[in-house]
Amino acid sequence: MTQSVQVAGIYVHDQDEALQFYVDRLGFRVHTDARNGDYRWLTVQRPDQPDFQLGLFRPQPPTVDDATAQELLKAVAKGAMPPLVLVVADCRAAYAAMQARGVEFTQEPIARYGSVDASFRDPSGNGWKLVQSR
Numbered sequence: 001m002t003q004s005v006q007v008a009g010i011y012v013h014d015q016d017e018a019l020q021f022y023v024d025r026l027g028f029r030v031h032t033d034a035r036n037g038d039y040r041w042l043t044v045q046r047p048d049q050p051d052f053q054l055g056l057f058r059p060q061p062p063t064v065d066d067a068t069a070q071e072l073l074k075a076v077a078k079g080a081m082p083p084l085v086l087v088v089a090d091c092r093a094a095y096a097a098m099q100a101r102g103v104e105f106t107q108e109p110i111a112r113y114g115s116v117d118a119s120f121r122d123p124s125g126n127g128w129k130l131v132q133s134r
Contacts, residue, residue: 006051007052007055008052008054008055009054009055009057010056010084010124011058011073011076011124011126012057012122012123012124013058013076013077013123014058015058017124018056018122018123019033019042019044022054024101024102027047028045028046028047028054030043030044031044038060039060040058042056042057043055076124076125076126078125079127082127083119083128083129086129088130088131088132088133089132091116091131092116092132094130095109095130098120105118105119106119106120106121106127107119115131115132115133115134116131117131
């Protein structure tokens with residue numbers, strides 16, 4: 001039996017805003033955008049990584065109650081979730097291209113640990129590391 005992780009999700013406070021950020025600024029494309037009542041299953045993927053999807057999910061019932069949803073959104077906004085990692089061939093070039101598309105970085109590219117990395121956050125507060133492949 002083959003098993004693989006194909007979807008990993010993050011919490012976002014506004015799925016439309018997140019979708020615009022991930023598609024227009026980071027270069028992802030929409031994989032699935034389906035609704036079931038108030039629930040929306042929204043995933044994006046990197047064009048060169050077709051076997052993996054990033055879910056852009058709003059915490060809400062039925063997955064969590066309203067109070068928990070509000071606490072989760074507060075935690076995300078504070079940057080409390082673990083950072084996601086986007087691996088690129090050239091961190092400085094990717095930084096410049098993403099910055100030109102409106103991505104606001106919290107850390108400029110810096111050489112360390114045998115690589116180069118930079119940091120940014122999405123509109124909901126999810127932290128990202130932009131890491132140059134070795």
